[in-house]
Amino acid sequence: MKLADRYLKLPPYLFAGLEQKTAAMKAAGVDLIDLGIGDPDLPPPAFFVASMHRHLDDADTHLYPTSQGDPAVRRVIAEWFKNRFGVTLDPDREICVLIGAKEGLANFSRIIVNPGEKVAVPDPAYPVYAQAGAILNDAEPVRLPLDPEKGFIPDISAAEGCRILYLNYPNNPTGATAPDEFFDEVAAFAENHPDTAVVQDAAYSEMTFGGYRSPSLLQFTRKAIEFHSISKLFNATGFRVGFAVGSASLIKPLTALKTQFDSGAPLFIQRAMADGLTRYDGATPPPKIIQNLREYEKRRLLVEDGLEWLGWDVLKSKATFFVWAKVGDDELPVVNAAIGKGVVLTPGSGFGKSGTGYVRLALCQPYDRIEEAVERLKGL
Numbered sequence: 001m002k003l004a005d006r007y008l009k010l011p012p013y014l015f016a017g018l019e020q021k022t023a024a025m026k027a028a029g030v031d032l033i034d035l036g037i038g039d040p041d042l043p044p045p046a047f048f049v050a051s052m053h054r055h056l057d058d059a060d061t062h063l064y065p066t067s068q069g070d071p072a073v074r075r076v077i078a079e080w081f082k083n084r085f086g087v088t089l090d091p092d093r094e095i096c097v098l099i100g101a102k103e104g105l106a107n108f109s110r111i112i113v114n115p116g117e118k119v120a121v122p123d124p125a126y127p128v129y130a131q132a133g134a135i136l137n138d139a140e141p142v143r144l145p146l147d148p149e150k151g152f153i154p155d156i157s158a159a160e161g162c163r164i165l166y167l168n169y170p171n172n173p174t175g176a177t178a179p180d181e182f183f184d185e186v187a188a189f190a191e192n193h194p195d196t197a198v199v200q201d202a203a204y205s206e207m208t209f210g211g212y213r214s215p216s217l218l219q220f221t222r223k224a225i226e227f228h229s230i231s232k233l234f235n236a237t238g239f240r241v242g243f244a245v246g247s248a249s250l251i252k253p254l255t256a257l258k259t260q261f262d263s264g265a266p267l268f269i270q271r272a273m274a275d276g277l278t279r280y281d282g283a284t285p286p287p288k289i290i291q292n293l294r295e296y297e298k299r300r301l302l303v304e305d306g307l308e309w310l311g312w313d314v315l316k317s318k319a320t321f322f323v324w325a326k327v328g329d330d331e332l333p334v335v336n337a338a339i340g341k342g343v344v345l346t347p348g349s350g351f352g353k354s355g356t357g358y359v360r361l362a363l364c365q366p367y368d369r370i371e372e373a374v375e376r377l378k379g380l
């Protein structure tokens with residue numbers, strides 16, 4: 001079958017070989033500690049699962065949901081946003097429920113980008129921005145290097161002329177957070193560039209530690225769109241729900257576009273998300289979530305210390321369950337040696353050229369397994 005050029009332009013999957021190798025080792029019974037995949041090992045909180053069970057009995061839950069999401073769920077999101085960030089949203093014009101942030105980040109680009117135009121993406125970054133956001137629209141990704149000297153913050157002036165500027169703080173893969181001054185700069189850019197859609201991916205906004213709370217870009221400008229997810233907040237990556245908030249001029253076409261592609265997230269999952277958000281006490285997450293965050297923080301400190309001992313240059317961060325470490329000029333020999341010791345790491349170059357020489361560790365294994373992984377790495 002002849003395949004479309006835009007599909008064929010997707011870069012080859014860099015780690016297919018690595019994945020095959022680890023799968024073969026697992027099948028052969030090798031005791032591998034997988035710090036590659038950012039998928040929470042902790043279970044969803046009981047309140048979230050119980051809520052889904054309850055809403056399965058709702059009389060309308062078997063029906064097609066609407067593409068913008070249940071109006072009552074959008075009202076809860078607006079209330080949560082007001083309590084959490086101090087930003088008032090119109091639930092009918094400024095909120096769209098999504099089938100996860102990934103779906104929204106990818107689909108959003110279709111309402112903005114024409115073939116041949118440019119899309120600014122951080123480098124390194126979550127691959128969806130360059131691939132779904134640019135390449136699958138026959139557009140060109142413009143890479144904005146995240147400079148370690150500047151705390152992994154890009155120079156956004158390089159996004160001049162781009163139709164979308166994707167940003168992501170707290171950041172995957174680096175774990176970096178952005179200072180308020182950067183959000184001020186982004187706000188000024190958004191005000192001065194009406195033809196560039198400024199997108200903030202806030203998938204990790206709730207995964208922060210040590211008293212740090214991530215702001216919303218909407219506190220700094222309303223001329224933007226922000227994508228939120230409960231995947232990591234409620235350890236619910238498989239349930240597929242999130243939401244977009246922001247300028248009505250972006251939410252409206254996003255909703256219209258989605259009517260052509262999907263029929264929305266299942267109602268019982270949307271409602272469980274809403275019930276979970278109502279468990280916040282003002283801006284404070286429910287106790288079970290605070291407990292989960294303490295566990296991730298403990299794992300983070302363990303790994304940051306362990307890798308420093310190894311002589312790797314580690315970004316110490318107060319957010320995300322990703323640890324980003326510089327291991328040399330080329331990370332692939334280190335990644336291969338780690339597999340030899342039974343530890344799977346993600347090579348930084350898979351997130352973009354600027355990730356070369358780095359590895360990402362996802363803290364999605366129990367504490368004692370991570371402790372064991374660090375010991376194994378010390379033997380490299």
Ligand SMILES: Cc1ncc(COP(=O)(O)O)c(C=O)c1O
Nearest residue numbers: 100101102126172203229231242
């Ligand atoms: C930066 C970033 N954005 C978005 C997502 C996807 O979120 P969701 O599960 O809501 O689609 C991920 C998941 O790994 C991510 O790392």
